[in-house]
Amino acid sequence: MKEQHELKKGSTQTLILAVLGDAPSHGYAIAREIERRSASALKMGEGALYPALRALENEGFISSAWELQLSGPARKVYTLTEKGQGELARQKSAWQKFSEAVNSVIGGAPHGQTN
Amino acid sequence: MKEQHELKKGSTQTLILAVLGDAPSHGYAIAREIERRSASALKMGEGALYPALRALENEGFISSAWELQLSGPARKVYTLTEKGQGELARQKSAWQKFSEAVNSVIGGAPHGQTN
DNA sequence: TGATATACATCAGTATCTAATGTATAATTA
DNA sequence: TAATTATACATTAGATACTGATGTATATCA
Numbered sequence: 001m002k003e004q005h006e007l008k009k010g011s012t013q014t015l016i017l018a019v020l021g022d023a024p025s026h027g028y029a030i031a032r033e034i035e036r037r038s039a040s041a042l043k044m045g046e047g048a049l050y051p052a053l054r055a056l057e058n059e060g061f062i063s064s065a066w067e068l069q070l071s072g073p074a075r076k077v078y079t080l081t082e083k084g085q086g087e088l089a090r091q092k093s094a095w096q097k098f099s100e101a102v103n104s105v106i107g108g109a110p111h112g113q114t115n
Numbered sequence: 116m117k118e119q120h121e122l123k124k125g126s127t128q129t130l131i132l133a134v135l136g137d138a139p140s141h142g143y144a145i146a147r148e149i150e151r152r153s154a155s156a157l158k159m160g161e162g163a164l165y166p167a168l169r170a171l172e173n174e175g176f177i178s179s180a181w182e183l184q185l186s187g188p189a190r191k192v193y194t195l196t197e198k199g200q201g202e203l204a205r206q207k208s209a210w211q212k213f214s215e216a217v218n219s220v221i222g223g224a225p226h227g228q229t230n
Numbered sequence: 231t232g233a234t235a236t237a238c239a240t241c242a243g244t245a246t247c248t249a250a251t252g253t254a255t256a257a258t259t260a
Numbered sequence: 261t262a263a264t265t266a267t268a269c270a271t272t273a274g275a276t277a278c279t280g281a282t283g284t285a286t287a288t289c290a
Binding site: 231232233234235236237238239240241242243244245246247248249250251252253254255256257258259260 | 261262263264265266267268269270271272273274275276277278279280281282283284285286287288289290
Binding site: 125127160162163167184186187 | 248254255
């Protein structure tokens with residue numbers, strides 16, 4: 001039984017930016033960190049992760065640099081840019097407004113007929 | 116300046132079921148009710164609304180009946196089925212878990228390195 | 231030796247949404 | 261009275277975003 005969200009819903013970018021908002025990191029570690037912080041409730045697949053990183057870099061919200069490892073494959077480390085910091089704030093705020101709006105509909109009082 | 120969410124993110128079905136969980140209603144009124152309850156933060160377009168209603172009916176979560184009006188166009192009134200009530204509960208719970216998980220990532224404590 | 235973990239990446243197929251378009255009636259406003 | 265807005269249904273082209281599979285390569289662990 002799969003009880004893990006696949007985090008579509010357009011939140012992929014927000015989550016990545018949030019992780020990079022605390023410290024630079026590379027793709028694989030970002031995905032693991034999202035899993036950790038959400039207690040494994042959120043799992044980001046590579047097919048969502050890497051295209052999202054590409055898009056964020058294309059828009060100038062993050063920048064990247066290869067880092068060779070003494071052992072194991074090289075890592076592409078991403079850093080939040082100044083522009084990205086503004087975007088992170090914007091997306092956080094948008095998420096909060098969105099989730100509050102959804103809650104007010106699904107938790108919502110019956111009342112007030114639209115009919 | 117558009118400061119309205121377009122409510123993609125897979126929440127369309129949940130919102131419709133939630134509205135129908137309080138009382139039977141028709142498409143147009145459902146969309147208006149979602150707008151009302153969210154203080155216009157959420158706006159559901161017809162291109163999202165009608166296909167979603169169709170899908171929900173195909174899955175047996177809602178049932179429909181035409182209602183002729185004394186004045187104005189006829190309405191297709193949808194009612195939540197018993198199966199739909201279970202689905203509503205499931206989707207509400209899934210939404211709550213999802214939104215909490217997102218919050219724990221974006222509000223999240225830095226700490227605990229994954230590196 | 232085979233499985234698992236790390237670390238990147240692409241891609242076919244699917245799902246879902248936006249914005250536009252269309253039909254039709256009724257009410258309001260200029 | 262003509263034009264606009266509201267009600268009420270519906271479809272569709274195009275865009276976006278995600279899933280699941282596949283692929284390459286190194287390192288570790290059993």
